[in-house]
Amino acid sequence: MGSESAIDRLRASGQVRRLPIPGASAGDVMEVVGPVQLPIEVDGAERIARWFVGRWLRSDGTAGERTEEVSVLQFGEASREDGVRLVRIHSACLTGDTLGSMRCDCGPQLRSAIRQIADASEGGLLIYMTTHEGRGIGLWSKAAAYLLQADGLDTYAANRALAFPDDQRDFRLAAAVLEDLLPNRRFELLTNNPLKLNSLERFGVTGATRRALVEGSSPHNACYLRAKREHGHLLPT
Numbered sequence: 001m002g003s004e005s006a007i008d009r010l011r012a013s014g015q016v017r018r019l020p021i022p023g024a025s026a027g028d029v030m031e032v033v034g035p036v037q038l039p040i041e042v043d044g045a046e047r048i049a050r051w052f053v054g055r056w057l058r059s060d061g062t063a064g065e066r067t068e069e070v071s072v073l074q075f076g077e078a079s080r081e082d083g084v085r086l087v088r089i090h091s092a093c094l095t096g097d098t099l100g101s102m103r104c105d106c107g108p109q110l111r112s113a114i115r116q117i118a119d120a121s122e123g124g125l126l127i128y129m130t131t132h133e134g135r136g137i138g139l140w141s142k143a144a145a146y147l148l149q150a151d152g153l154d155t156y157a158a159n160r161a162l163a164f165p166d167d168q169r170d171f172r173l174a175a176a177v178l179e180d181l182l183p184n185r186r187f188e189l190l191t192n193n194p195l196k197l198n199s200l201e202r203f204g205v206t207g208a209t210r211r212a213l214v215e216g217s218s219p220h221n222a223c224y225l226r227a228k229r230e231h232g233h234l235l236p237t
Contacts, residue, residue, distance in 0.1 A: 018031050019180050021056065022176060022204050022205075028059055030054045034050065035050035051073055052177075054072070054173055055070075070174065074123070074124075075126075076120065084186045085125065085185065086117045086123075086187065088124075088125070088191070095142075102218050105215055105221060105224075108216030112215045114126055125181060129171075135159065144162060145162060148162070154223060155224055156227055171203065175203035184207065190211050194232065
């Protein structure tokens with residue numbers, strides 16, 4: 001059986017489906033595969049999550065020059081309509097999430113968010129933005145930005161020195177996920193960045209309130225966290 005016929009079979013069964021993307025060009029959709037039953041370890045205990053992956057398809061049916069994807073873990077009973085869920089929209093960070101770098105707070109935030117969502121009585125979603133490395137500049141440019149930071153620039157100034165905006169992340173795929181999995185339901189967004197809430201509201205997502213997620217501060221990321229505070233993140237001094 002060829003790959004296309006296999007995907008067609010998944011589409012026919014509803015395991016691959018297409019969703020609208022708020023604010024996208026006409027004809028663009030998000031194609032979602034899942035859920036996949038995914039056993040994961042959380043604080044030494046086995047938990048079962050439902051895993052979805054979405055990709056941005058352009059109106060011509062292709063992923064474009066750069067595939068934009070989102071990975072979602074869902075915990076809790078999907079059919080329940082009561083209660084307030086927990087949601088974390090997490091930007092990919094190879095150095096922090098995977099390699100354990102202490103130059104940022106991303107790894108501790110990710111692990112804390114998964115633990116909180118998995119333990120929450122109402123469950124919730126981890127929405128992992130796989131193309132948001134370095135606030136959207138990509139891994140190679142992020143490494144170059146790190147070298148510029150060694151010369152005294154903060155993370156925002158380093159991005160600007162590489163001809164990038166301070167933050168070029170796009171949260172439309174996250175908004176599409178929320179509209180699909182938590183339509184018109186209340187949730188708490190685990191974030192210190194009020195701009196994330198503003199972005200979701202701009203794309204029509206309502207019912208969200210903010211819950212702080214302060215994790216992973218150390219002498220190695222003091223300048224990084226100070227720059228975040230100066231750019232509007234609600235972090236303690």
